[in-house]
């Protein structure tokens with residue numbers, strides 16, 4: 001009887017060990033998230049990043065919202081911080097940094113920031129701009145590459161990953177988020193801002209903003225690539241990220257200012273945290289129901305109890 005129950009439990013544990021959640025699947029470098037049409041669009045505007053009244057004016061003013069959003073959420077994760085340089089000691093990856101509009105203020109808050117972008121000309125513009133400030137020049141490093149190209153060498157490196165107004169420009173969003181998760185330290189923070197996929201975002205974000213008012217250049221966005229908060233949350237959660245906040249952002253084209261809103265039907269910001277549980281092949285990665293099944297067995301069987309302790 002003892003032998004029978006023991007061998008059953010070992011078979012059960014072996015079955016448990018073969019389980020892998022999707023977010024601990026090894027990443028295949030053959031997948032690219034870069035769309036060559038997007039590269040052409042951003043290449044054509046690469047010299048215009050720092051014109052505050054120009055095509056990227058909405059991104060300049062978005063800093064009023066996204067910089068404090070990132071700073072304040074990151075400060076909740078630390079016990080104390082240096083006044084004036086609250087993010088000092090933190091390593092941040094700014095994915096799709098463009099000309100460095102968001103990278104620079106994060107560096108000014110004291111963080112060590114790596115900005116990456118697949119468009120070489122964007123990186124040249126970003127590098128040129130930061131070179132005027134010796135402090136930023138030391139704190140920020142720019143690289144012309146995609147996230148998937150650096151995912152292996154930078155695994156579990158960053159306290160925070162930022163992808164602001166980027167996910168609506170990538171192909172294969174699942175791979176993109178999987179890479180974001182892989183480069184985060186356990187417990188690290190992911191910040192995303194993007195545009196919802198609604199009828200309103202088509203009418204205002206594409207027809208009005210691009211074709212009527214010229215708030216952003218024609219062809220900047222493709223509605224099919226917009227992502228709803230529900231879909232984004234589901235991808236984040238299935239990659240082991242716990243969504244903390246999703247909040248709407250509204251752009252007022254008359255004033256040129258952004259406002260926080262409960263309404264997420266146009267633009268929104270999301271904040272998620274990577275699980276602090278380390279990758280492990282043991283039974284703690286069993287699916288929820290099966291973990292409970294395992295605990296139930298543990299309560300009656302010392303062999304299973306010992307396995308669970310490992």
Ligand SMILES: CC(C)=CCC/C(C)=C/CC/C(C)=C/CC/C(C)=C/CC/C(C)=C/CC/C(C)=C/CC/C(C)=C/CC/C(C)=C/CC/C(C)=C/CC/C(C)=C/Cc1cc(C(=O)O)cc(O)c1O
Nearest residue numbers: 055056058165203204205207208209216250251252259266
């Ligand atoms: C065909 C069709 C339906 C046309 C509609 C035309 C029309 C009548 C539009 C009028 C809309 C309008 C201006 C309404 C304002 C009136 C109103 C509702 C007042 C309310 C008063 C109030 C509550 C004020 C508070 C201030 C506030 C928040 C006002 C905003 C109200 C509101 C809903 C405005 C929406 C107006 C609008 C057109 C917003 C743009 C929507 C959008 C999705 C833009 C996306 C573009 C963007 C800025 C993204 C970032 C970005 C930027 C760039 C770049 O190149 O700069 C590149 C990128 O890749 C990006 O991602």
Ligand SMILES: C[S@@+](CC[C@H](N)C(=O)[O-])C[C@H]1O[C@@H](n2cnc3c(N)ncnc32)[C@H](O)[C@@H]1O
Nearest residue numbers: 033034042059096097098101119164165169170
């Ligand atoms: C709208 S801009 C946002 C720039 C910057 N994040 C900001 O908010 O100021 C989008 C940027 O994403 C970059 N990009 C496009 N596809 C990408 C991908 N697959 N991976 C990383 N960046 C990408 C573009 O080159 C462009 O610089």
Ligand SMILES: [Mg+2]
Nearest residue numbers: 165166168221
């Ligand atoms: Mg965009």
